[in-house]
Amino acid sequence: MTVEEVVRQFKAFLTHRNPDAISIEIRNVRPIFGGASRQTIAMELEIVKKTTKISRKIVLRREFDAGIIETDTRTEWNAYRAFADTDVPVPELIWLEEDKKWMGSPFFVMEEVVDCQSSILAFDQPEFMGVREKVGEQFCRIMGTVAKADPKAMWLEDKMGKPAMDACWKRELDYWESDIDKKQMRPHPLLRAAIRRLRKNPPPPAQRIVIVHGDMRAGNFLFNQMGEIKAVLDWEMMHMGDPLEDLAWSMNRLWTWKEPDLLGMMIPRDRAVRIWEEASGFKADPDALFWWEVFTSIKGLAIWISQHHLYSTGATTDAINCYGGLWAYDIQSRILLNQMRGDA
Amino acid sequence: MRPQCDHILRTVGMVLATQYLPMLETEHARAELGLTALVMGVISEEFDRAAHRRVEENREIRKIFKQAGGAVQDPDLRKRLETASGEIEEDFHVSALDRMNCDLQDLFIQLHAHVEILEGKEARLLEETIWKEIENQVKRREFLTWEVASQLLASISPDEPKA
Numbered sequence: 001m002t003v004e005e006v007v008r009q010f011k012a013f014l015t016h017r018n019p020d021a022i023s024i025e026i027r028n029v030r031p032i033f034g035g036a037s038r039q040t041i042a043m044e045l046e047i048v049k050k051t052t053k054i055s056r057k058i059v060l061r062r063e064f065d066a067g068i069i070e071t072d073t074r075t076e077w078n079a080y081r082a083f084a085d086t087d088v089p090v091p092e093l094i095w096l097e098e099d100k101k102w103m104g105s106p107f108f109v110m111e112e113v114v115d116c117q118s119s120i121l122a123f124d125q126p127e128f129m130g131v132r133e134k135v136g137e138q139f140c141r142i143m144g145t146v147a148k149a150d151p152k153a154m155w156l157e158d159k160m161g162k163p164a165m166d167a168c169w170k171r172e173l174d175y176w177e178s179d180i181d182k183k184q185m186r187p188h189p190l191l192r193a194a195i196r197r198l199r200k201n202p203p204p205p206a207q208r209i210v211i212v213h214g215d216m217r218a219g220n221f222l223f224n225q226m227g228e229i230k231a232v233l234d235w236e237m238m239h240m241g242d243p244l245e246d247l248a249w250s251m252n253r254l255w256t257w258k259e260p261d262l263l264g265m266m267i268p269r270d271r272a273v274r275i276w277e278e279a280s281g282f283k284a285d286p287d288a289l290f291w292w293e294v295f296t297s298i299k300g301l302a303i304w305i306s307q308h309h310l311y312s313t314g315a316t317t318d319a320i321n322c323y324g325g326l327w328a329y330d331i332q333s334r335i336l337l338n339q340m341r342g343d344a
Numbered sequence: 345m346r347p348q349c350d351h352i353l354r355t356v357g358m359v360l361a362t363q364y365l366p367m368l369e370t371e372h373a374r375a376e377l378g379l380t381a382l383v384m385g386v387i388s389e390e391f392d393r394a395a396h397r398r399v400e401e402n403r404e405i406r407k408i409f410k411q412a413g414g415a416v417q418d419p420d421l422r423k424r425l426e427t428a429s430g431e432i433e434e435d436f437h438v439s440a441l442d443r444m445n446c447d448l449q450d451l452f453i454q455l456h457a458h459v460e461i462l463e464g465k466e467a468r469l470l471e472e473t474i475w476k477e478i479e480n481q482v483k484r485r486e487f488l489t490w491e492v493a494s495q496l497l498a499s500i501s502p503d504e505p506k507a
Contacts, residue, residue: 033375186442187449190478193456319379326386330487337482341475 001062001104003031003041010060013102014047017095023048032059033320037071037236039064042112057114058094062107064316071236073106074098075160079213079235080110082154087145091231113231116222120255120265131227136266137275138229139221143250144279146232147210147243156211160240166205168242173198173295176302183302183309191301194294194336203291206242207282214238216246218255218264243282247273248292253335254300254328290339297336304329350388357384389489397484398441399433404477405448406431411473412455415466421458424451452477 001009007029014024025046032040039062047054063073073096083090092111100106123132151157163171177195180188214237222231251272256265263272273284308325310316347355361381368374409429416422428451433441452474459471 030370031372033372186446187453189449189453189456190482192453193478196457196460319376319383322383323379326383326487330485333482333485337479341479 001039003029006039006041006060006062006103007043009103010107013097014045018047018049020049021047022050037064037234038062056094057112058109059091059112060107060109062103063105073108073236075238076234076236077108078156078159079211079238082156082211083146083149083232086149088142088149089229089231090235091233113222116224116230118219118222118233120218123265127225131223131225132266134227135223135229136263136272138223138227139218139250139264139266140272140275141279142221142229142232143213143216143246144276144281146213146216147246147276147280147282149211151209151211151240154211157240160238162209162240164205165207165209168206168209168245169198169203169291169295172241172245173298176299179302180305183306185305185309185312188301188305190333190336190340191298194298194340197340198291198294198298201291203242203244203288204285206244208243209240210243212239212241212243212245214246215249217250217252218266242292243280244284244289244292245295247276247284248289249296249299251289251293252296252300252332254332257331294336294339297332297339300332301329301336304332348392350391353384353388353391357381357388360384386487386489389487393484394438395436395441398438398445399436401481401484402433402441402445402448404480405452408470408473408477409451409455412459412470415462415470416455416458417462418458421454425455 007026011024011026015021018024023046025048027044027046028042030042032042041060041062043058043060045054045056045058061073061076063071077093077096080090080093084093091113094109094111096106096108098106117128122128151160151162173195180191213232213235215234216232220232220234221229222233223229251263251269253260256262259265261268263269266272267275273289276282277284304324307321308329311318311321311325358381360377365374365377365381368377406429409425412425413422413429416425428448431444433444435441456471456474459467459474
C-alpha cells in the first residue's frame with residue numbers, strides 16, 4: 001500500500017470513528033525510513049468538532065503486506081500498554097485497529113515523540129557526541145528494567161506463550177532455523193554449522209522467565225540532545241524467554257560494526273553488562289551469554305535472509321531489504337565466523 | 345564490452361548519489377535513493393567477481409570431497425561425494441554456476457555434519473579443512489566497497505531525526 005493510500009484510508013477510518021467531526025485534516029505526512037517489518041508514517045492530525053479541536057502529532061504503524069518477520073500488531077500494542085507509566089519509556093498509544101477492511105492489514109497509532117533521534121550514527125555528530133555514554137548507560141538500565149519486570153503483574157504472561165526455563169533456547173533456535181528453512185535461497189554452511197553447535201552445547205536454564213523485547217538494540221529507541229532516552233520502540237518481536245536474550249542481541253557487533261568493543265557504539269561491553277546486571281538483578285554468566293550471542297548472529301542472519309528473499313521474489317522493492325540482504329548478511333557472517341573460530 | 349558493466353554501475357550509482365539525491369525533499373526519498381545508489385556501487389564489485397568466486401568455490405569444495413572419501417563412513421554419502429567431485433562446469437553463465445554451487449554446498453553441509461560426529465585424527469583434520477573452506481567462503485562474499493560507499497553517502501545525506 002502506498003503512503004497516499006494509507007493516508008486516504010486513515011482519513012476514512014477517522015471519519016468513521018468521529019461522525020460528529022466538522023473537519024479532519026492530515027498534514028505534514030512523513031514516511032519513516034528504515035523499518036522492514038512495519039510501514040511507519042508520521043503525520044499531523046487535526047480534528048475539529050463543534051466544541052473541540054484536537055491537534056496531535058502522531059505515528060501510524062501498519063503491518064506490511066509482505067514483512068520480513070511474522071509478528072502481529074497486537075503484540076506491539078500490548079507491550080506499549082504494559083510499559084506505559086513505568087520506568088521504561090514508551091510512546092503514548094492512541095488507537096489500535098485490527099479490522100483489515102481499512103488498510104488491508106492491522107495498524108495502530110501512537111503519539112509522535114518529537115525532537116529525538118534514533119540513529120547511532122548521530123553519535124558522530126557534534127551535538128550528540130558528548131552524550132553517547134550517558135545514552136548507553138541509560139539504555140542498559142532500561143534493558144535491565146524490562147528484564148526485571150513481572151510479566152504477570154503487567155498482564156502480559158497470559159498473552160504470550162511461556163516456555164519452561166530449560167526450553168527457552170530451544171524454542172527460539174527452532175523458530176529461527178525453521179524460518180531459514182522456509183526462506184533461504186541458497187545453502188548456508190556456516191549458519192548450519194553454528195546451529196548444530198548450539199544444539200550440541202545448550203546454555204543453562206533461564207534464571208527466570210521474563211519479558212524479552214526481541215529487538216532491543218541501538219537504533220530502536222529515541223534519545224534527545226540532552227542524552228535522555230524518551231521512548232523504546234519496535235516491540236513487535238516481544239515474547240517470554242531468557243533474560244540473556246535481549247542483552248546478547250543488544251551486544252551483537254552488527255550494531256556497532258565501526259567500534260566492535262562497544263555496545264551499540266555507546267559504552268564498553270563489560271560496563272554494559274555490569275549495568276544490566278545491577279538493573280535486572282540477574283547474572284550474565286559469560287558462557288551462557290556467549291551462547292546467546294552466537295544465537296543472535298543466527299537470528300540476525302535469518303532476518304537478513306528473509307530480507308533477501310522478500311526482495312529477490314519481488315514481494316517488496318524497498319531498498320532497505322536489498323541493502324540488509326547484502327550488507328547485513330555480509331557483516332553478520334563475518335561476526336558469526338569469528339564467534340565460531342574463537343576470535344570473538 | 346567497453347565501458348564494462350561494473351564501471352557503468354559505479355558511475356550511475358555515483359551520479360544518483362551526488363547529483364540527484366540532494367535534489368530530493370523528503371528524508372525518506374533521500375534514504376531510499378541513497379541506499380539504491382550504494383547498492384549499485386556494491387554490486388559492481390560482485391559483477392566482476394561473480395563467475396570467479398563460484399568457479400573457485402566449486403573447485404575447492406570438490407577437492408574436499410575427494411579428500412574426504414576415505415574418512416566418510418556412510419556409503420550413500422561417499423557415493424554422492426565421488427559423483428560430485430568428478431563433475432565439471434560446462435555452462436559458465438552465472439546462473440548455471442550458481443545452481444552447481446548450491447548443489448555442492450548442500451552436499452558440503454551434509455559432509456560437515458557427518459564429519460563432526462566421526463572420531464579420530466583423520467576426521468578432525470578433515471573438519472579443520474572444512475572450516476578453512478568456510479572461512480574462505482565468507483571472505484569470497486565480503487564487499488570491500490561498503491566502507492567507502494557508506495562514508496560517501498553519509499557525507500551527502502546526514503541522518504535526520506527518526507520520529
